[in-house]
Amino acid sequence: xxxxVPLLVAPMLERAERLFPKKEIVSLTQSGTYRYTYAEMGRRxxxxxxxxxxxxxxxxxxxxxxxxxxxxHLEAYFAIPGMGAVLHTINIRLSxxxxxYVINHAKDRVLLIDVTVWxxxxxxxxxxxxxxxxxxxxxxALPETTVQPLYSYEKLLxxxxxxxxxxxxxxxxxxxxxxxxxxxxxxxxxxxxxxRSIFLHSMSLGLAxxxxxxxxxxxxxxxxxxxVNAWGLPFAxxxxxxxxxxxxxxxxxxxxxxxINSEQVTVTGGVPTIWIGMLKELEQNDYDLSSLRKLLxxxxxxxxxxxxxxxxxxxxxxxxxxxxxxxxPVVSVCNLKSHQQSLSKEERLExxxxxxxxxxxxxxxxxxxxxxxxxxxxxMGELLVRGPWIAAGYFNDERSEKAFQDGWLHxxxxxxxxxxxxxxxxxxxKDLIKSGGEWISSVDLEDALMAHEAVYExxxxxxxxxxxxxxxxxxxxxxxxFVGKVSDQDLLDFLKPQVAKWWLPDAIIFMKELPKNSVGxxxxxxxxxxxxxxxxxKESV
Numbered sequence: 138x139x140x141x142v143p144l145l146v147a148p149m150l151e152r153a154e155r156l157f158p159k160k161e162i163v164s165l166t167q168s169g170t171y172r173y174t175y176a177e178m179g180r181r182x183x184x185x186x187x188x189x190x191x192x193x194x195x196x197x198x199x200x201x202x203x204x205x206x207x208x209x210h211l212e213a214y215f216a217i218p219g220m221g222a223v224l225h226t227i228n229i230r231l232s233x234x235x236x237x238y239v240i241n242h243a244k245d246r247v248l249l250i251d252v253t254v255w256x257x258x259x260x261x262x263x264x265x266x267x268x269x270x271x272x273x274x275x276x277x278a279l280p281e282t283t284v285q286p287l288y289s290y291e292k293l294l295x296x297x298x299x300x301x302x303x304x305x306x307x308x309x310x311x312x313x314x315x316x317x318x319x320x321x322x323x324x325x326x327x328x329x330x331x332x333r334s335i336f337l338h339s340m341s342l343g344l345a346x347x348x349x350x351x352x353x354x355x356x357x358x359x360x361x362x363x364x365v366n367a368w369g370l371p372f373a374x375x376x377x378x379x380x381x382x383x384x385x386x387x388x389x390x391x392x393x394x395x396x397i398n399s400e401q402v403t404v405t406g407g408v409p410t411i412w413i414g415m416l417k418e419l420e421q422n423d424y425d426l427s428s429l430r431k432l433l434x435x436x437x438x439x440x441x442x443x444x445x446x447x448x449x450x451x452x453x454x455x456x457x458x459x460x461x462x463x464x465x466p467v468v469s470v471c472n473l474k475s476h477q478q479s480l481s482k483e484e485r486l487e488x489x490x491x492x493x494x495x496x497x498x499x500x501x502x503x504x505x506x507x508x509x510x511x512x513x514x515x516x517m518g519e520l521l522v523r524g525p526w527i528a529a530g531y532f533n534d535e536r537s538e539k540a541f542q543d544g545w546l547h548x549x550x551x552x553x554x555x556x557x558x559x560x561x562x563x564x565x566x567k568d569l570i571k572s573g574g575e576w577i578s579s580v581d582l583e584d585a586l587m588a589h590e591a592v593y594e595x596x597x598x599x600x601x602x603x604x605x606x607x608x609x610x611x612x613x614x615x616x617x618x619f620v621g622k623v624s625d626q627d628l629l630d631f632l633k634p635q636v637a638k639w640w641l642p643d644a645i646i647f648m649k650e651l652p653k654n655s656v657g658x659x660x661x662x663x664x665x666x667x668x669x670x671x672x673x674x675k676e677s678v
Contacts, residue, residue, distance in 0.1 A: 157378030165385035184297025327532030406433025440587035
């Protein structure tokens with residue numbers, strides 16, 4: 138028999154308070170840099186929890202946050218689930234229509250709102266059906282508004298109890314957090330995380346073969362805290378006593394590079410578009426980034442050329458990872474196995490461009506049209522996953538039936554898995570291009586194009602074709618120094634030795650920028666519609 142101790146969020150904070158009270162948290166806000174310790178964070182978090190209790194927030198009720206990566210948001214990360222309520226991190230880059238939808242659908246009772254985000258909430262105030270309290274997170278005065286009741290976060294905290302005790306009678310399967318998908322199509326879908334799932338996911342981030350996060354690290358959370366719990370880093374970093382750097386609203390490549398330099402950051406991560414911009418910044422200015430031991434890429438596949446640039450030019454170790462809102466998010470991480478370390482540079486680069494093997498606790502299978510496919514790195518199929526931090530369905534949403542079947546999450550990602558168990562994203566099911574009965578991977582084409590020295594970003598989409606069903610079109614953003622100096626034929630000639638002839642794009646379109654969603658992911662649906670309209674009247678392009 139073993140002790141039946143529930144896996145809860147509050148003890149994670151209590152560990153940081155007791156064992157690492159002097160460790161520093163660095164938070165950038167509109168008014169400057171704020172530094173404090175885990176001991177101080179603990180007191181303020183308890184004050185917030187007690188104040189929310191005074192406002193009448195009950196167990197299981199949702200408290201929404203519309204905030205950047207800063208110390209107040211970090212306090213909410215622990216105060217809300219710690220008291221038994223549900224932390225609803227709201228994507229502040231959603232459209233007004235979707236903002237109102239997710240707040241109403243979640244039935245948020247209280248909103249904690251960064252002062253810079255207040256204008257967004259003010260515009261949709263009349264559409265919000267369940268919100269009773271609006272709390273503005275600011276160091277200064279409240280904004281002028283007719284919206285009531287409006288409270289100051291800092292003034293409320295003064296009424297809170299810094300010794301407030303977190304309840305221990307919670308069930309580990311109680312909801313603790315929720316996040317809505319970024320919705321490239323249709324309405325956003327809500328994903329609920331439990332106390333247990335957050336606890337176990339956070340523990341996994343400390344494993345050597347996952348992220349290896351520890352007390353000795355300095356962690357910069359670049360992934361927005363309003364998106365998939367910033368990949369779980371704030372929870373894990375607090376639990377482990379890691380120094381945290383929270384970059385606030387100005388998450389530009391320049392500011393990120395400055396923070397890595399000045400705070401000696403050892404671990405950070407973000408979507409590839411962030412790190413593409415960072416490469417440009419590093420080419421133009423000098424920074425000391427030698428403290429970095431791990432740069433995490435996730436959210437979408439990273440081009441080999443970008444991985445190579447970071448590792449060979451700047452000496453920064455890159456780790457590819459894969460996950461989704463529905464998976465908390467970590468599914469797999471690409472840490473090379475011991476026997477792979479002695480492979481050639483080219484072989485190691487090829488492996489690093491994959492999304493890696495499943496994290497301990499996560500199971501996968503890959504299903505094609507004829508059932509499960511072989512793990513040979515060649516056969517493609519849809520990735521299915523399950524595990525203790527994988528969602529079992531969407532929050533009050535009939536779309537659960539399609540995505541969750543027989544205990545597995547159907548990711549919609551088309552992958553191969555090699556003999557070592559490493560996942561490689563080939564495409565989204567909706568982004569694969571079927572031309573003349575053969576599949577073309579838009580991801581592989583994009584990867585090949587990104588290897589050209591002139592290409593800043595590349596996206597490949599399908600357009601309808603009368604003879605071949607679909608054909609690929611490549612949309613390219615050139616680096617500033619190459620605009621007007623590189624032709625479509627130059628890029629086609631560059632591709633020819635790398636891919637099959639029938640994979641070559643029928644057209645290369647140069648663009649100033651590619652459309653992206655609220656978390657920096659490429660909006661291929663919008664790009665497809667644009668290209669479809671552009672080539673609608675042509676049999677071939």
